[in-house]
Amino acid sequence: MFRLLMYLIPLALTIYAFIDCLNTPEDEAKHLPKIAWVFIILLFWIVGPVAWLAAGKLRTPPANGRTPSEWHRNHRMEYVAPDDNPEFLNSLKAEHKKDEALLKDWEADLRRREEELKRREQGEDPKAG
Template sequence: MVKVQLFLGVLSFAFAVFCLIDAIGTTQPRNLPKWAWIVMILLFPLLGSIAWFLAGRPRPTPPPSAFPEYDRPGRMSPGDPSKDEAFLRDVRARAEEQRARYQAEQRRKQQEGEEGSAPA
C-alpha cells in the first residue's frame, strides 16, 4: 500500500512539474492569464495541473504547409472556365507531341538496332 501511495505521489509531483514548466513556457494560455495558471498549479498541484492540462494549454496548431496554395479554399474550381479549357487543350497537345517524339525515338532506336545486327 505504501508503494502505491509513493508511486502516486511521485506521479502527481512529476505531473505538476511538467504542467508548471509547460505553463511557464507557453505564450498564449487559454481561459486565464499566464500568472493565474502558474499560481493555481503552485497552490493546488494536482487540481491545478489537471485544470491546466484540460483548460489552459494552448491548442496545438497544425504545422504550416510547405505548399500554401493547396490550402487555399476554392483552388480546385477554375476562375475562368474558358481559360481552363484552353489550358487543358494545351496540356493535351503537349502530351501528344511528347508521345509522338517518344515513339519516333523508339522507332529510330529499333531501326538502328536492326541495322547493327543485320549481316553486311
C-alpha cells in the first residue's frame, strides 16, 4: 500500500501542477515563460511541481473579490471572431478595392494586346495606330 502511495502522490501532484500551469495566463507566470514551466513540471517529477506551486505563479487575491477567471473573462479582447471586428472587415474592403483596380488594369492590358494581335493578323502595322 505504501509503495502505491509513493507513486500516486507525486503523480497527482504533477498532474495538478501541470493543469494549473496550463490554465494560468502567460502574464501570471513568474520568473520563466509558461512553456519553460511546463517542461520543468514534466521533466523533474517531484521538484518541478513543487517549484511551480512555490514560485511559478502569482498567488495574490484578485481585486474586488472576483475570481481570476472572471477577471480574465471580463478583460479579454473585445472581438472574438474576425467577422465581428470592424477593422478586419475594413481591411478586407480595402484589399477588395485594390484587387478590383488591378483586375481592371489587367483586363485593359489584355484588350490592348488582343487588338494588337488582330491588327497584326490583318496586316496592319501595330505602331502606326
